Amino acid sequence: MKNRLLKVTISLALALAMCVSGSGTPFVKDVFPVNRVLAASFEPEDKSFFDDFDLTESTETAFVMRSAVVDIETDEYVKDVDFPVEFSIEEGDASKPGYRTIKGTFFVDTSGIDDEYSLIAWFSAFDRDTGICLESAGAEEFDVSYSSEMKVEKDQIHSVTLSLTCPEDYRGAIFYCGYMDADMRDAGEKIDITKKSYRIDELPYFKNEGKDNVYFKDTTGREIKKYAIDKKDIKDSVQERSSRSIKVGDSEVSF
DSSP, X not given: OOOOOOEEEESSSEEEEEEOOSOOOOOOTTSSOTTOOOOOOOOOOSOOHHHHTTOOOOOOXXXXXXXXXXXXXXXXXXEEEXXXXXXXXXXXXXXXXXXXXXXXXXXXXXXXXXXXXXXEEEEEEEETTTOBBTTSGGGGGGTOEEEEEEEEEETTEEEEEEEEEEETTOOOEXXXXXXXXXXXXXXXXXXXXXXXXXXXXXXXXXXXXXXXXXXXXXXXXXXXXXXXTTOHHHHTTOOOOOOOEEEETTEEEEO
């Protein structure tokens, strides 16, 4: 089997373009409703961006997401697909006194996607009260720094980690993932998000007033179940495949 390339664009939001190999094992699409914004409750607060758009936080960390695939050769839109995702969050100590780190990680299972397609999707974080994208220059308002990383955990399982360093008392972060197609991706790549402050509704990816995205509040500081990438139902959906290489930025990894 010839090697496939995993293409990643990190701009605006982490636009995840995955070239997958092998036909894979199809996942059961009816386990979780597709493209739902899952209901949750959290403490009453003053009116916020999150409330204004009537968004709700998910408390289910395993779900099915929908996004677009493009043809590997032509980069043209082919269709929308469903694929399993799991989310985990963890807190750590920052090197600067009075600060902490928050890492929200999405584990993306692409084993059900045909090998001639590349998957693209949106992963990012924003401030709940103002809607300011924490990748943008506006994060300075909250003294928050942002970074992102994508890597292969195992065959057909990719992790997307969004990391924040923030003051210990900052609890406004929302991590989320959502639909993206090639037009949305291309429009986003034309914006230099580091030059000014952007709300997420000012970006090309905020489709259907945000109702097609899945949102996770910063739940550090209270008990939350964390999932590992070797969770049984994800392990069972992955088949052994021949070795190949991928490229993330300037680094090449064989697996």
